[in-house]
Amino acid sequence: MKMNKFKEKAIHSLFFFNGLLVVLILLGIFALLVFTALPGFKEIKVTEFLFKSHWNPTSYVKSSYGIVSMLVSTLMVTFGALLIAIPLSIGTAAYLTDLAGPRVREIAKPIIEILAGIPSVVIGFLGILLVGPFIARFFGLHNGLNAVNGSILLAIMALPTIISLSEDALKSVPKSYTQASLALGATKWQTLVKIKIPAACSGILAACMLGMGRAIGETMTVLMATGCAPAMPKSFLGSVRTMTSTIAIELGEVPYNTTHYYALFGVGLVLFVITFIVNMISDIILHRHERKTR
Amino acid sequence: MKKYLQVLTGIGLGLVLTTGLYAQEMLQIKGSDTLINLVQRLSEVYMEENPGKFIAITGGGSGTGIAGLINGKCDIANASRLMKSKEIKQANSRKITPKRIVIAMDGLSVIVNDRNPVSKLTKDELGRIFRGEVTNWKEIGGNDMSITLYGRQSNSGTFVFFKEAILKADYSQKMNRMNGNAQIVEAVKQDVSGIGYVGVGYVKKVTGLTVVKVASASGKKYISPLDAEDVKSGKYPITRPLNQYLNGIPKGAVSHFIAFELSEKGQRIVEEEGFFPIPSEYRDFNNKNLGM
DSSP, rough: HHHHHHHHHHHHHHHHHHHHHHHHHHHHHHHHHHHHHGGGTTTTTTHHHHHHOEEEEEEEOOEEOOOOOHHHHHHHHHHHHHHHHHHHHHHHHHHIIIIIIIHHHHHHHHHHHHHHHSSSHHHHHHHHIIIIHHHHHHOOOOOOOSSSHHHHHOOOOHHHHHHEEEEEEHTOHHHHHHHHHHHHTOOOHHIIIIIIIIHHHHHHHHHHHHHHHHHOOOHHHHHHHSBOOSSOOOOTTTTTTTEEEEEEEHTTOOTTTTHHHHHHHHHHHHHOOOHEEEEEEEEHHHHHHHHOOO | HHHHHHHHHHHHHHHHHHHHHHHHHHHEEOTTTTTHHHHHHHHHHHHHSSOOOOOEEEOHHHHHHHHHTTTTOEEEEEEEOOOOOOHHHHHTTOOOOEEEEEEEEEOOOOEEETTTTEEEEHHHHHHHHHHOOOBBBBGGGSSSBBEEEEEOOOOOHHHHHHHIIIIOOOOOOSSEESSSSSHHHHHHOOOEEEEEEEEEGGGGTTTTTTEEEEEEEETTBBBBBTTTHHHTTOOSSTTTEEEEEEEOOOHHHHHHHHHHHSSHHHHHHOOOOOOOOOOHHHHHHHHHHHHO
């Protein structure tokens, strides 16, 4: 009896420390980013960093540290990706829950999950060899290294996340809702659009936000497929250079503890804050929706 | 359960022991993407001839290799550019004395798509193109078509070398920053409006490209980097030595491998890989740095 109680306590504290560890790691990463980024702002003006578009720390003439063009690039490929991925994913999820027979579902689900396991370098290759030339021909451009290419590839990478989670959300809509709707004479389509999707809205939204998190942080694919020209992007058919690719390109060769080094951590900090805000917002929406439906 | 654990620890121990053993003999080489294929080939032949010697080679760009040497992460740094005085100072402050060896000559090649009629340019024109001052091919004798620039990323020695030898200013902000020589070749092959620069070893066996002839100034002779004599003699305007940096005068395994690279056989491999063997002035330079 005593032994059991001891065991119970031990396991209790084990899980408590697990939870605490995650929080500590998160705080640690945040602190590291802040303390490594801060010394850089002795030499860089915060206003230059946040509001100027010119980034060229290894310039021949004068170093400049403005992140606006990469911030815009990141937002462009991310929203482009969501624009493609969300309709596709919700459609697929609806098909899988409503229409597909058990055989199809059994085959389709694992295939979608395999898609999540494809390494990002491989997807990057796909962008260079397949998607790029296709975009070039389709839009009549000279090359396909642009934001559209990045968006399509990131959409492919975000698909599995959004599909799986939306499907779970649609599945968890109580059967009685569907039955009631059908019994009232609504068609399957009306039931899906008017009843099921609104009821699963919070789950689907959370799925999209997680997909967005995946797209914002992705590095290798955009590094390979978007051309990485540092100029301010003018359209979706021009080259873009995201925050992640800038860090990946430059961190490998930057001398430690220089302004350039601190500035790269500053970029990382901005990226962290963005993903943090995205997650916060999705969390707030989720909770509000839960309270309403209860 | 217990058995599994035993097997697992066995495997773990085995891994630790073997990596420990290899680590003693393993030569670490790091750096330039222009040099990586050549040094890879050299080391393969070397390891075949000398069983029991192991060499590990990774890329990442000259900047990465030099940083590796400074941080004591590699024995040899491949570099397609020279070390900056700032980098040498950093190395010295960590008790590392970089010694430079030249292992091959490269005619840095400017490439355009073979459907582009432009086939020769002056150094000055190249500078204007890559600084972004000339943006249409018709301004330099081509068709009416905007120019798409393909260059390397800032960790590349080729990026730095071309900037310092040709541009003497910053690259155009519109230049696409590609991830290695092979990607530039691939991009220019597909893009009729493209122009890029790569090590000569990357253009010899490729179709679909024109290797541009370059003149040092207008009125001077246009020379192709594919001409071995002109690159060796330095007549080609963008000739550069390809270097390896070592920590101090090499001993043991490092010096053995360097001797192989500089031998007749090593230099034959250099030619097979599309680069050019070192001229006598650099031989003397090498001997001095090797303490011979």
